[in-house]
Amino acid sequence: MNFKSNKLRDAVVVALVATAATGTAHAQESASPTNLDRIEVTGSRIRQVDTETAQPVQVISRDQIEKQGFKSVADILQNIPTAGSPAISRTSPLSSGEAVGGYYIDLRNLGANRTLVLVDGRRLGITNDGLQDVASIPTAMVERIEVLKDGASTIYGSDAIAGVINIITRKNFEGAEANVYLGQYDQGDGQRESYDFIMGFRGERGSLTAGVEYSNEDPVWAKDRWFSKNRFPTGEKSAPRPGGLSGTSQWGRFIYNGTAYTLRRDVPGLDPSDFASYRPTNSTDVSNPALASTVYSGVKRKSAFLNGTFDFTDNVRFDTSVMYTDRDSFAQNAGYPFFSEDYPLAGPLSAESIYNPVGEDVDYVRRGWEVPREVHNSLTTTRFTGVFSGSFQTGEKYWDWDAGYLYNQNKGVQISTGNLNTYAVGQATGPSFINASGQAQCGTPDAAIPLGFGPGSCTPWNPLIPQGYDSPNSLGDPDVQAYLYQPGQAISRTTTKNYFANISGSILTLPAGDLGVALGVERREESGSFSPDALAQTGISTDLAAGPTSGGYNLNEIYAELQIPVLADLPFAKELTLTAATRYSDYDTFGDTLNSKFGLKWKPIDQLLVRGTWSEGFRAPTVADLYGGISQTFPTYTDPCDTSFGTAAGNARCLQDVPAGFRQPNTSSSGPAQGPGEASDTPFVTGSTPTLTPETSTSKTLGVVWSPEFVSGLNMSLDWWNIRIENTIVADSPTDLLDDCYLRGIESRCTGFTRNANGNITDLSFALRNAGYVETEGFDFDVNYRFETGFGNFTTSLQNSYVVKNEIKQDNTDNPPSQNNGFAGNFRLRSNATITWQLENLSVNWTARYYSGTKEACFFDERCTLPNYTAPDTGGQTSPQNELGSNTFHDLQVAYSLPWNATVAVGANNVFDHQAAPAYSNPNSGYAYYGGFDIGRFMYMKYQQKF
16 A cells, blocks of 8 residues: 655645544544545545545535534535535525425535435435435534535436535544534524534444434514515615515405405494495505515424444444434415415305405405415434445455445425415305304305304305404404315425445555555435325315325446556656546436546646546436426416517417417516516426436546645645536426427427416426536635644635536527526635634634625616626527626634633624625525525524533
């Protein structure tokens, strides 16, 4: 084995291995790079002493985690520069489905299901959509996090396209440690608390490490933040812009002879059945849904974990790990905005209803303000691994082997409230009469429906009564609520079973060193199911209708990896090593695939490393992709026949299908859409495709690492990267479907939707398909510098990820691709600068997190800073844009080590309470604010006690 030491390697070794070599509470006391055991670095199965590899790996140590104010694994990872926008943001309360409540890391903005998450080198469990919830991992369990910024399908299989996150857990711990974390925003809300305890012991034959963690993060309400309390804010404490409120209000209205009427709320005691009690609806009859919604969802976690090792002999041991996590999340939206004309099963307010003021059927609008839409998501994760491993020697060659089993199960329950049973609504607003007891009763005297809210009964409802108005059978009546609303329950389950065996070692010694090899086999079984609420499945709920998902797949894989030393200890070739790997995967769904990778590591001098890789990758279709049920959604789309912004307005097909002057409808009012990309005002239908094939990718990296001798403690790296994904699995978007029909004249694409007499699309069906590509390219530049002075030691770090291309195409036409770089949540540059000063028992840590400016389509004339902007994806057409400035958030922590082996720390994230500009495109958010930004100054205190 090669045990040579040099300055560059020593720096990487200390950063990567020092905290993990022993795994104890005192792991950083000593780390000599000349006597380390062979270790496995993320991205390779070949164990080695030299931790420098051909691929870039970022390491977040336990010490770095403790110096942050972010407590959860999700928040820690979301704030590294290579992380993309949040896949499902906590500021998106309207998100629905199985994955809501979890936290998913999206490297390179390529999608969270293209980032593979490992725990100790083994896969984390997935949702049916292939997402991996890093919130299920307790922070107390983490020793370090390794982020491989390169594709690794040849080593780990499917999903490792954008990169790999490997969470290394604490093992061989000796002693005990307790931690307390308390914090809140300076607005006095969003309280967070976390408590954890870990203990362990080591003996001659093994070790045991166990821990528990409890954390609770309270929700933050939209009414308490300037950017969310108004739909179109102009700045802090600003009033909403005109049109920023919803006409679908809690005041109710009905339409009679083309005019909307609302009860006169200023006069108490009016007779709601008398038409004279109403007036035409005006601008005061609006609501602000944000006043009853969360801007930041609440999360509660309870976790327990155990890691154990037992040495049968000096060369054979057994490792096991067990983890259990129970996660609960909560989000709320204002009551459902109910339009009777959108639900035929509910129908209008009957002419025979005792509450009808005009004596004929009328459509009505009423937001269910009294019963907000709440979503409670509970997920339990059970994980077990058992691995036999060992080593042996053949001559002077060392070999390492392991064989084991992984089991991971996620079980989820989603409880939702605030959705109406449309059948019950139809009964409650149908014919009614006053019975002999003087009570309102559904039906007619000759065909009465029993009073009540159970099966076969009915409670009349007057949907025209405003919220807070004292009148019988209003929505404030508990009996009416019990009859119209039933809690929904959706259940999900996914199971991963993984059997594996690996062996690595040296085949022979070449003139430049040992020829390393790793071989392995793996069998993985994935299964999953998702059963939406029963009412949603039948389509009689205002909740999005969805069908059940159920299915699974199996695969067998074999891989081989080589590490070939070519040159060593020569002028301009202190080391030249080539790596090669290939993996064969055989799925019982689509068939087989072969993917390979090649790498180069060259040291012309001891202080300089040149590295590069070329690799193939793939992402297999998930259970939901293949077997997902049909579901309803309200997607954004652009109608090409819109006479204001439609690209096909006026052509023969549009003139045939829509009336003159047609405008795409607005989501939240009766007016036209304000611009392209408006959300649908009626639910569309989407589903899965069982014939999908894998996505394929090609990744390339080329970089240098420099540790100059003349500056002790300085290390710099610059890496270029490029990832292109072909045959992407994408939803056949409504816009693509409509454009194919009206712009390209593809007749077969004109059958997936229908329009009413006004030209409005009343239903549209689209599914998943393999189409288009995604390509992104950029540079990562990191600088780390450690130095000592007479007034303390300093550790500085600068991490940058600069994107030069982010291009996406979701169809197979000759249309130009969309350019996402610098738009919405796709930042060209993200940077983190950190400086830590330590003097004896006192340490101060300062971090600045930088996000470059972006652009978004203009929503208001005065915000169009680039009114004549011509975007590459508009085919030369002018696309007015508004520039949003860059943002920097500063974090500060001060810590002091106390004499009784304790440490206390106080700090603040976003210490200057920086606020970004409003973003009306709602990037990764339910509000006019980017979902990944800090929402205020967060102050906290931490206490750690070691025993």
